Amino acid sequence: MPTAEDPSPTGDPAPDSAEPGSARPGAGELSGLQRAAVAELLRIFPVADELGRRFAKAGFELHLVGGSVRDALLGRLGNDLDFTTDARPEQVLALVKPWAESIWDTGIAFGTVGVAKKGLQLEITTFRSDLYDGESRNPVVTYGDTLEGDLLRRDFAVNAMAVSVPDHRFTDPFGGLSQLAARVLDTPGTPEQSFRDDPLRMMRAARFAAQLAFTPAPRVVSAMTDMAAEIQRITVERIAAELSKLLLADHPRLGLTLLTNTGLAAFVLPELPALKLERDEHHQHKDVYEHSLTVLEQAIALEEHGPDLTLRLAALLHDIGKPATRRFEDGGGVSFHHHEVVGKKLVRKRLRELKFPKQLTEDVANLTFLHLRFHGYGDGRWTDSAVRRYVTDAGPLLPQLNKLVRADCTTRNRRRQLALQHSYDDLEARMVALAAAENLARVRPDLDGNAIMELLGVGPGPVVGRAWAFLKELRLENGPMGREAAEAALLTWARAEGLVE
Known part of the structure; x- marks a missing residue:
């Protein structure tokens, strides 16, 4: 070959x-x-x-x-x-x-x-x-x-x-x-005529770059740049299909870079070029665009069962809330407070506009929201309760969240890399130990709805929901309690709420 x-x-x-x-x-x-x-x-x-x-x-x-x-x-x-x-x-x-x-x-x-x-x-x-x-x-x-x-x-x-x-x-x-x-990508006729006939071919050029590691010919790149706005003639469903194929390829960074450099990304995924934040000589921070592409590559390296579109989208988009939340602090610092909250909303909005499946959209949005939860673990203050909440909030996304968190480390400081690696390993070991002891995959109250109604003497309604939520919080905080202790705790709560005498 x-x-x-x-x-x-x-x-x-x-x-x-x-x-x-x-x-x-x-x-x-x-x-x-x-x-x-x-x-x-x-x-x-x-x-x-x-x-x-x-x-x-x-x-x-x-x-x-x-x-x-x-x-x-x-x-x-x-x-x-x-x-x-x-x-x-x-x-x-x-x-x-x-x-x-x-x-x-x-x-x-x-x-x-x-x-x-x-x-x-x-x-x-x-x-x-x-x-x-x-x-x-x-x-x-x-x-x-x-x-x-x-x-x-x-x-x-x-x-x-x-x-x-x-x-x-x-x-x-x-x-x-x-x-x-x-390993060059060129059109049979002129690229201008080809892309005028079918603008989706510009997306295909990026997809083939990602799949085959081919380099588009200069005239192809020039035509893509000049004609980027023509992609708006294409339905969002077809754009999303090409974007998915690109992301699932072996070298998605090559395709995404081509989309960004030619201006196509501004029409199909505008949050990506928006990560190229202007730099200030007095307020230095990590290049968010390059960081996101590196996180994507590192997440791919952690995949165990083939390409995972949910993980790859989350890795690419986890920081899209940063442009809207950037603040310059006194002394030259830069902050992005609550960018995970803003990012969740932006991910949901973009993927809905591209008409990605509802479950995929929600999963990527939730991973974006949860990706910062790990930070602070290394200071040793996480209780078993905090670990339970981390596992419960992630739910079935926990394996992907673990990979995303690991991939999110792009520091070149070897000492910091090793410290974060140790913290990841320690947290995963604690999750395994707690899961073995408490079945964290199904954290539920120690009493079900029927037992709650029988103990409080109430029928179906809001009171049962409030009682169930109280018991779940108790379960997350303390671990399994057993029926007798749960009933005693529920009665104490119900008296304090004025629900029983």
Whole structure:
């Protein structure tokens, strides 16, 4: 596989990129390693050749295309394969019906037929040469007649390569192979036309930077910067979907930095560039923007079961309340009092506007609110009651809160790092010990509602709720009490409240 150190698939200097729409010298030629990658792809997935023979017999072309070819050459192909063909959708349906295990045609209005076969998901799309009105991102679906025309309308040149089946002819009219080797992201035509056709491609550029660690070409960055406001033509649902894919990628910092530097973040996640607080020579404080990106990377390093969107969003946004709460203190200090309270509100507002799921939104908001709770633990004043409250308030978010708190340490002071690490370890050990003794996962009063009503001689209503809350506070403060002690405490409270004689 080519790497950044090997700028061309053959190890020779990479040829100059061709002008969009023209074939460059050597186009279609694979290095030995890449030929092996494609051969292995087709060996593992003989379904591709099998399907190609059906199309060829009927007089049609069929090409493995786009991300499938790119990922095969990068050695990261999944079970989803994309194909393009000169056959029209109704002809595709007729060809695959006797062969496929199942078919779906929800995308047929856009020329796409879905097929399941031998554990693979195949999407077959008729050549397209869409027309855009420049106002929305919805094209007038127009079928094309050539593979090259179809490849021209794709977002990036690394996604505009094709391998025909069953004869395995490689087509690369826009220099995608060279760009793949150099890890560069460029458009087949001009980026201005590409982004005017579909502004979401600017978000995709950031997503591919995060997923593949590719560097956008200077002209792509320039067009993104000039056209950033065009992203407002895209629905928030599609923006949120791209943002989620970016955050769940291996290198989200690269994508987020691109969004911020080009001005796109100002439209899709304005709280992020807002963290770039102006610095004052007399009032120094940590760079909140860079700190947040570092916390994100450190949180990712703590993940145990794959990418966690809740944790990653919380790590990125945990300090978004700081710009609104910054205060310059006498003597050169800077404070951000209650930024976790303001941050919770801002997180909830932004994620709701992006139409993220309700539970995800609330979880990220609550993690933002709780992320400062740990601070002060190291002074040794936390009682068992404080540990119980920490666990109870976090609830099912406790594992993510622990990771967020650990990731939030970005100090370069080695002594402080070690002190915080010791404090984290100590708190987690205490939580484990208390959980084993008291079942902290379900901290509830020692008496349930029925027992409260029976003891106080009342029916369902507000009094039961007040009594239940009193007993829960008592349980958090003292740990398990047992029924007899809980009943005595409840009666004492009820007399003081004038509820019983």
